[in-house]
Amino acid sequence: MALAKLGAVVLDCPDPRLLAGFYAELLGGTVEVEDGWADLTTPDGRALAFQAAPGFTAPQWPSPEHSQQFHLDLTVEDLDKAEAGVLALGAKPLDADDRSRTFRVYADPAGHPFCLCAC
Incomplete structure (x- = not known):
């Protein structure tokens, strides 16, 4: 029995909105942006997230x-x-x-x- 489930893979980047938009165009799906963070949910329900990283x-x-x-x-x-x-x-x-x-x-x-x- 697993102890956890994978929620998302998170990529550090200088601009979460920009990078989420790139992957949304590539994979499809919807993007939700919050301060310093963006979530992409693909059409098959998988999650990819993007986190602002100063000095990336x-x-x-x-x-x-x-x-x-x-x-x-x-x-x-x-x-x-x-x-x-x-x-x-x-x-x-x-x-x-x-x-x-x-x-x-x-x-x-x-x-x-x-x-x-x-x-």
């Missing part, structure tokens, strides 16, 4: 000295189409050289790494 320093990928600490794997049906979409939303490619894999790595507007993974 973005992770670097790949870099053992500046660990990414965690990342999101987002499944997509068409990598090329999804890539065009996330780039239009402000994501930055982190490994554009290897197109043969079934995943691609990007940074969100605050610098958090995430992967688009072919399903």
Whole structure:
């Protein structure tokens, strides 16, 4: 028997409203903003939250000295189409050289790494 249930994954960032908007465009769902905090509820009921972090320093990928600490794997049906979409939303490619894999790595507007993974 579990002692707890996962409520949300929370990302530190300089602007919670902006980053929640990025992920809402990417994943769908609704955003609720409160002072220094934003909650995204996706259409399937999952939660992703964003917390203001003064002095935020973005992770670097790949870099053992500046660990990414965690990342999101987002499944997509068409990598090329999804890539065009996330780039239009402000994501930055982190490994554009290897197109043969079934995943691609990007940074969100605050610098958090995430992967688009072919399903």
